[in-house]
């Protein structure tokens with residue numbers, strides 16, 4: 001079977017490997033689609049702080065079950081599935097209180113442990129999430145980033161009737177906006193890319209704004225009136241959007257930090273104090289987030305089709321990265337078609 005290994009930043013080698021067999025409590029998966037994510041791109045550039053080389057990437061995927069290891073129940077050969085990529089210790093403070101996703105010893109497959117960039121892959125049966133037969137393999141590979149969005153909105157509590165601004169309309173921003181809408185919020189989404197704003201509108205998010213043409217305060221007034229917005233999701237990871245969110249949130253409002261910051265930003269903590277703003281971070285997801293993501297794709301509350309930009313065959317893994325490099329904000333989700 002074929003395996004794609006990133007041997008160094010910018011380099012991927014496709015090699016032949018011995019097919020693995022599932023041990024007790026494990027399943028053998030035939031990988032179908034892999035989604036390339038922003039974090040994968042950071043690894044490609046050698047700019048991911050917690051990944052060393054060589055690394056087998058791949059954490060957003062769909063698969064079918066090829067074989068079950070001893071002692072696995074509730075799953076069957078042929079099931080259409082995805083799986084959560086977190087490997088946790090089960091013993092630290094966060095694990096013991098049910099927050100395994102922020103385990104002190106967290107390792108993520110595709111970063112600190114081998115990922116699914118191979119034709120056949122073994123993972124733990126208790127990480128498997130079943131997909132409805134109606135799902136396309138592309139939708140299955142989108143469950144992971146949608147779970148990121150589902151977890152992000154859960155960090156803000158009840159969203160019914162809230163007025164939310166999502167800063168950033170890349171794949172994660174788009175999905176956070178859709179998840180917030182599914183949970184009952186009114187949503188304004190902003191980005192400097194007209195292409196991404198157009199994709200957002202195609203996903204049923206009519207309230208868009210480009211900060212190069214319209215300041216956030218004006219966009220907020222246009223969409224929400226004088227009361228403004230009480231919830232902001234920063235999905236870019238740069239100082240300008242973080243600062244705009246803090247400067248314009250209504251009193252008592254909440255900021256959820258979704259974006260990954262390559263550089264330490266500055267923001268006006270005086271406003272946080274004076275306006276009683278709340279700030280929370282969000283990292284990855286739990287099983288309940290995966291299940292909600294599957295449910296919202298199945299119900300159509302989260303629209304997936306406009307996010308699917310391009311497909312590459314497994315042998316052209318490296319070309320997928322070059323495509324993303326060249327197209328930048330013209331792409332949303334790029335898939336590797338494994339089988």
Ligand SMILES: [Zn+2]
Nearest residue numbers: 037038039060
């Ligand atoms: Zn990802």
Ligand SMILES: [Zn+2]
Nearest residue numbers: 089092095103
């Ligand atoms: Zn732990």
